[in-house]
Amino acid sequence: MSALIEVRDLYKVYGSGDNLTPALEAIDLDVARGEFLAIMGPSGSGKSTLMNILGCLDVPTMGTYHLDGEDVAEMGDDQLAEVRAAKIGFVFQSFNLLPRASVMRNVQLPFLYSRTPVSERDERAEAALRAVNLDEDRWDHMSNELSGGQMQRVAIARALVNDPPLILADEPTGNLDSRTGHKILMTFRDLQRQGRTIVLITHDAEVAEIADRAVHIRDGRLVDQATADAHDAASGEDEE
Amino acid sequence: MRATDLVKETTLTLTSNKARSALTILGIVVGIASVILLVAIGQGAQNSITSSVASSGSNLLFLSASRGGGDRGFGGGPPGAGGGGGAAVSNIKALTNADADAIAKLPGVSAVSPELTSQYKVTAGAYNTTVQVNGTTPGYKTARSVDTSLGSFITDQDVRGATKVAVLGPTTRDNLFGTGSDPTGLQVRIKGIPFKVIGVTKSKGGSGFQNSDETVFIPVTTAQQVLTGSNSVSSIDISVETAALSTPVQTAVTNLMLQRHKITDPTLADFQIQSQQDLLNTVSTITGTFTGLLAAIAGISLVVGGIGIMNMMLTTVTERTREIGLRKALGARRGDISIQFLAESVLLTVAGGVIGIVIGWGGAELIASTGILAASVSWSAAALAVGVCTAIGVVFGFYPARRAAGLNPIEALRYQ
Numbered sequence: 001m002s003a004l005i006e007v008r009d010l011y012k013v014y015g016s017g018d019n020l021t022p023a024l025e026a027i028d029l030d031v032a033r034g035e036f037l038a039i040m041g042p043s044g045s046g047k048s049t050l051m052n053i054l055g056c057l058d059v060p061t062m063g064t065y066h067l068d069g070e071d072v073a074e075m076g077d078d079q080l081a082e083v084r085a086a087k088i089g090f091v092f093q094s095f096n097l098l099p100r101a102s103v104m105r106n107v108q109l110p111f112l113y114s115r116t117p118v119s120e121r122d123e124r125a126e127a128a129l130r131a132v133n134l135d136e137d138r139w140d141h142m143s144n145e146l147s148g149g150q151m152q153r154v155a156i157a158r159a160l161v162n163d164p165p166l167i168l169a170d171e172p173t174g175n176l177d178s179r180t181g182h183k184i185l186m187t188f189r190d191l192q193r194q195g196r197t198i199v200l201i202t203h204d205a206e207v208a209e210i211a212d213r214a215v216h217i218r219d220g221r222l223v224d225q226a227t228a229d230a231h232d233a234a235s236g237e238d239e240e
Numbered sequence: 241m242r243a244t245d246l247v248k249e250t251t252l253t254l255t256s257n258k259a260r261s262a263l264t265i266l267g268i269v270v271g272i273a274s275v276i277l278l279v280a281i282g283q284g285a286q287n288s289i290t291s292s293v294a295s296s297g298s299n300l301l302f303l304s305a306s307r308g309g310g311d312r313g314f315g316g317g318p319p320g321a322g323g324g325g326g327a328a329v330s331n332i333k334a335l336t337n338a339d340a341d342a343i344a345k346l347p348g349v350s351a352v353s354p355e356l357t358s359q360y361k362v363t364a365g366a367y368n369t370t371v372q373v374n375g376t377t378p379g380y381k382t383a384r385s386v387d388t389s390l391g392s393f394i395t396d397q398d399v400r401g402a403t404k405v406a407v408l409g410p411t412t413r414d415n416l417f418g419t420g421s422d423p424t425g426l427q428v429r430i431k432g433i434p435f436k437v438i439g440v441t442k443s444k445g446g447s448g449f450q451n452s453d454e455t456v457f458i459p460v461t462t463a464q465q466v467l468t469g470s471n472s473v474s475s476i477d478i479s480v481e482t483a484a485l486s487t488p489v490q491t492a493v494t495n496l497m498l499q500r501h502k503i504t505d506p507t508l509a510d511f512q513i514q515s516q517q518d519l520l521n522t523v524s525t526i527t528g529t530f531t532g533l534l535a536a537i538a539g540i541s542l543v544v545g546g547i548g549i550m551n552m553m554l555t556t557v558t559e560r561t562r563e564i565g566l567r568k569a570l571g572a573r574r575g576d577i578s579i580q581f582l583a584e585s586v587l588l589t590v591a592g593g594v595i596g597i598v599i600g601w602g603g604a605e606l607i608a609s610t611g612i613l614a615a616s617v618s619w620s621a622a623a624l625a626v627g628v629c630t631a632i633g634v635v636f637g638f639y640p641a642r643r644a645a646g647l648n649p650i651e652a653l654r655y656q
Contacts, residue, residue: 057569057649078573085571092653096566100256112245113571158570 002069004165004197005031005054010063010073012049012220023049024220027063033165036192037199038207041217042232048170050217051201055088055168056080068165085113089159093171095151097143097158103129106143107157114162128157131194132187149180156187160196167191169200173207185210241576250583264552265592267545268632272596272625273603274538279621280604282531284614289523293516299483300383300516301490303343303497304475305335306509334472335511337460339500343478344379346492348485353379354473356463362456364416364428371412372455373430375463375473383479386452391424391439394459402461406435409455410443430456433466486515545592546632553585553640564644565652578645585637586630593629597622 012024023046031037041047052058053065056072059080065073068087072080084090089110097106107125116124129139132153138146143154152172159167169188173181181204189210192198200207208214216228223231241249254261340354356375361368377399380386386393388407398405406428408416417423423437435458444452464471480489490513497511498504557564564577601622604615 052650055569057653078575081568081571081573081576084569090569092566094562096562096653098563098566101252105252109567110570112241112249113567113573113576115242118244 002066003030004033004035004068005029005199006064006066007054008064010053010060010065012046012053012058013061022220024053024060027222029215029222031197031199033197034192034195035197035213036189036211038211038214039199039201039217040203040205040208040214040228042203045217046220047201047217049220051168051170051199054166054199055090056083081113085110085162087164087166089162089164089167091152091155091159091167091169091172093174095148095155095175097151097154099142099144101143103134103139103141103143103146103154106154107161109158110162116162124161124163125157128160129154131160131191132157147180148176149183152176152180152184153187156184156191160191165197167196167198169198171202171204172200173202173204182206241572241579246579246583249580250587254584254587260552261588264549265545265588265595267548268542268589268592268629269545269596269599271538271542271545272593272629273600274541275535276597276600276617276621276625277603277607277615278534278538279531280600280615280617281607281613282527282534283618283621284604284608284616286524286527286531287616288614289527290520293520293523299480299486301478301480301486301493302475302514302516302519303335303339303478303493304512304514305472306512334470335476336471336473337464339497340377340473340476342496342500343476343493346489346496348481348489348492349478350481351379351382351479353377353383353477353479354460355380355475355477356460356468356473357475358463358467360430360456360467362412362416362428362430364423364426367416369412369415371409373463373467374455374457375460375467376457377460379479380457380477383477384452386444387442388439389442390422391437393439393441394457398459399461402459402465404433404435404462404466405438405458406430407439407441407457408437409441409453409457411453412456413440428456430458431467483517486517490515542628542632546589546636549585549588549633550636550640552588553581553637554643556584557581557640557644560644561647561652561655564647565649565655568647568649569653574645577647578641581641581644582634582637585640586633589629589633589636590626593626596629597625600625 007027007029010024010027010029011022014021014023027050039047039050049058053060054067056067056075057080059075060073063073064071067083070083072083075083098109104122104125107128108121111121126139129136134150134153134157138150143151146154156167156172159169167188172188173184176184185207188198188200192212200211214225216223216225218228218231335354337354340352343349344352353376357372359370360373361370362373374380376394378394378396381393389410391407393407394405397403408423408428413421413423416428417426422440424439426437427434428437429435441452441455441457460473464473478489478493480486494506494509494513497513498506498509501510503509567577601617604617607613608615
């Protein structure tokens with residue numbers, strides 16, 4: 001079976017005419033099914049752009065991107081939306097839960113766009129909430145009544161409900177204290193052990209220890225650990 | 241997005257901020273309520289005016305002397321005598337009994353009733369009332385479809401003999417003799433001259449300036465001899481056999497009158513002829529314009545309400561930018577986002593419209609029940625209001641919905 005993610009010679013360039021700014025250059029990346037990959041880099045390194053392309057929110061300027069065997073590099077807006085609904089579960093740094101809406105409603109939100117039959121919805125949402133270890137007495141609470149850690153669990157449950165092949169998390173611990181952040185990372189690891197593929201974008205060094213593998217991105221290029229360290233030393237930046 | 245999901249999402253979103261939703265639809269509520277109420281009042285006025293015109297008889301033509309021609313009078317000559325030699329007399333300006341008799345002979349005319357009306361003080365014992373005294377003929381019964389509830393109406397004999405008999409309208413009877421009493425055989429005095437009451441007409445419930453209930457009918461000849469002292473009449477009512485004959489009879493009467501008054505140029509005619517249909521049309525046009533004006537004024541508030549909706553929807557789109565980004569990340573397509581916001585705006589306006597209809601309808605019923613003004617709400621007006629609300633929702637929701645749908649998910653998710 002092929003890798004879940006296959007990126008070949010991918011470029012993303014912003015601007016037009018003489019004013020071109022490359023954000024990503026010559027990216028090659030494979031992520032196997034069931035793998036837990038961390039993409040690490042400082043802000044401005046191009047990791048957000050990479051995450052947007054991996055998440056099918058944006059398309060590359062050049063190169064190919066196969067997700068679950070499908071070439072998504074040339075797709076239009078509505079096709080990309082369908083791919084997102086079917087194949088990707090997003091987890092954001094700022095949770096992005098609907099305020100004034102219950103935990104249950106938040107978790108069931110993806111069903112609106114995946115057209116999941118109503119009869120399956122409650123069961124699948126409950127299974128997802130159990131998978132992230134959210135106490136059952138919280139399920140009917142409004143999302144804004146929860147703590148940060150609980151909110152992120154709800155968000156992870158929301159990413160799980162459609163059973164997507166890929167869970168894409170963008171700085172999921174960025175808005176949490178380190179203890180809660182650690183618990184959330186453990187949740188991701190548990191999910192991976194249950195067979196899920198996780199790509200986590202972060203600048204948190206702890207993640208590298210939990211993930212199967214970490215790749216580093218600097219100035220729009222994927223580099224190995226040593227090059228990354230050398231780069232950071234040269235530019236005087238000290239990330240973590 | 242499934243239709244049931246759409247409805248559920250929309251209601252959940254709107255009810256999660258009840259105060260704001262309620263305030264947003266207030267403009268629409270007020271707009272629709274005022275449209276419904278004002279149109280109901282206009283419609284009520286139109287109905288009551290047209291029914292009062294219609295109650296004065298059907299297939300009627302009204303012949304009256306034009307301004308400047310009618311007052312010169314004829315003077316001299318016994319009343320009724322003009323019938324034979326009327327054509328020989330030159331410069332006849334006023335309408336006379338002879339004119340009426342000649343018109344009665346035209347084909348298609350079923351009844352003719354000359355009228356000589358004026359306000360007089362009528363007394364009976366200690367009571368008096370100032371009413372319209374209408375000198376007329378038995379033809380009036382047919383022409384204006386009046387009937388007597390007590391006694392009888394004026395007869396041809398009364399007209400020929402110029403007898404001093406009177407038929408009272410029910411209101412006049414109530415004022416002079418007491419409500420529901422039978423005054424036949426009793427006496428009333430008009431301008432001090434005694435008249436014997438021979439009948440009371442049935443109530444027709446007309447209102448305003450032409451209330452036949454507040455009238456006293458006497459023979460036209462009596463009115464001419466005793467009250468005015470001239471043989472002219474103020475108007476002639478011509479009853480046409482069928483509505484279809486109305487126009488040909490109108491032409492025939494015009495030609496006859498031109499001939500009798502020796503006028504060659506029809507534009508110089510010293511009389512005017514009007515059909516009841518003309519009158520109804522005129523009245524309908526006037527009240528229709530009036531209703532339209534009221535609706536237009538109320539319509540302005542609807543537009544203001546619509547702008548309120550658009551304003552709130554635009555605010556909502558800005559406020560919910562991140563939510564829109566999230567929904568897009570979860571797989572919402574452009575159409576899903578746009579239909580959701582459009583549904584919210586339509587649901588707001590339709591809810592406002594329904595509440596507005598209830599309030600407007602209630603207000604109209606309240607006004608009608610007080611009896612100050614007539615008001616009638618029609619289902620068609622209510623249905624139209626709902627249609628207008630939906631249209632407002634679509635029109636004023638379209639731009640915000642498009643804006644929401646067009647947001648870039650990456651920027652929307654990053655929006656603070």
